[in-house]
Amino acid sequence: MSPTSATPSAALLALKSLLGQVPQLTPADVEIFVAQWRKAMRLPRGEFLIRPGQAEHHLYFVHTGLLRIYFPAGPEEICVGFGYESSLLCSFPSFVTGQPSEYGIQALRGSELLGISRSDFLAFVEQNTNFARFWRAELERNLVGRIEREIDLLLPDPAQRYQRLLARSPTLFQRVPKKYIASYLRMTPETLSRLR
Template identity: 30%
Template sequence: MIMTTDFPYDWFGTAEKFFSSTELAVLKQIHATAKHLSVPAKTVLLEESKVADRLYLIRKGCLRLFFFNDGKDITFQFFFEGDFVASFDSLYNRQPSLFSLETIEPAELSVIKRDDFYNLIQRMPPLRQAYEEKLIERFRTYQKLFLSHIKNTPQQRYEELLKEHPDIVRRIPQHYIASYLGITPVSLSRIRNRH
């Protein structure tokens, strides 16, 4: 069950490792506008083909983006503490989302509605800049993932994941990691046994 909570304002003290001082100042202003939720694991926050109307900031926990292809659940990105998550294309264009968003672990989230968020970025250039930087970062991540699936073997993709994102290997169930790498869980077990 999703519960509305009041997070202690001192969360921002621990958030310093995720954000610059400018971003923190902006987040403190967003704090009053956002709703704060405690969400159980395996909660779908956005369904594929629905129009996104919220932006999430992960305070605790992890989420994944996934879609269905021929009845198979395909995971293509993970998010952790400090990440902003939404179907940005759907949020911006008010078009159906191409994927679903789900919690993997129990999560503490700050949630801001689309219109409130876009009103804030119109008034606050530092927030607009932070938002644009997050979009560019997301685009880079998708480019790297796309190229990795073309150029690298599953073994190389796994080694790259270990090197660049050890949190994923430690915190995410193996079947989601296998899906993310584009292999079966059995193949992933073989690759892991070689390490």
């Protein structure tokens, strides 16, 4: 089954509410920016937002649902991240470079998303210094998160990896199925069950 169009009104309101909490953005900034999010999608469970080998042309706001970002490593799929309500999501390396994505993004639950094209997003960042400052801060925050994840993966003790993730993202354990958290932590589901 392929992705279907979704009615964007509730998602637009949620995006507007989220952006309204950003101190750097004025109400006018928010209105202009939200108007650029034109791609509304509804993904059924199991459907792909992007498959490995496809180029990423949009940044998405996840209104509802749950998605996993994974890297196909032979017969194994390594979970490298998640997208859930009120988060931004894309195959970031592909979004930045325009090259085919090495990652796949798949809905773990039925999901509703809004997308903005790469060209519209970059044009807004170039034209709006308030948003450019906010976006830089978001990129810095995400870079710190990625470094924390790299540290997690270097730790030989599964219990340490588990404790670090639990401290950083406790709600993840209520939202994401155990097998994907185990993959994210690079351990078996049985080891994760023992640790929990």
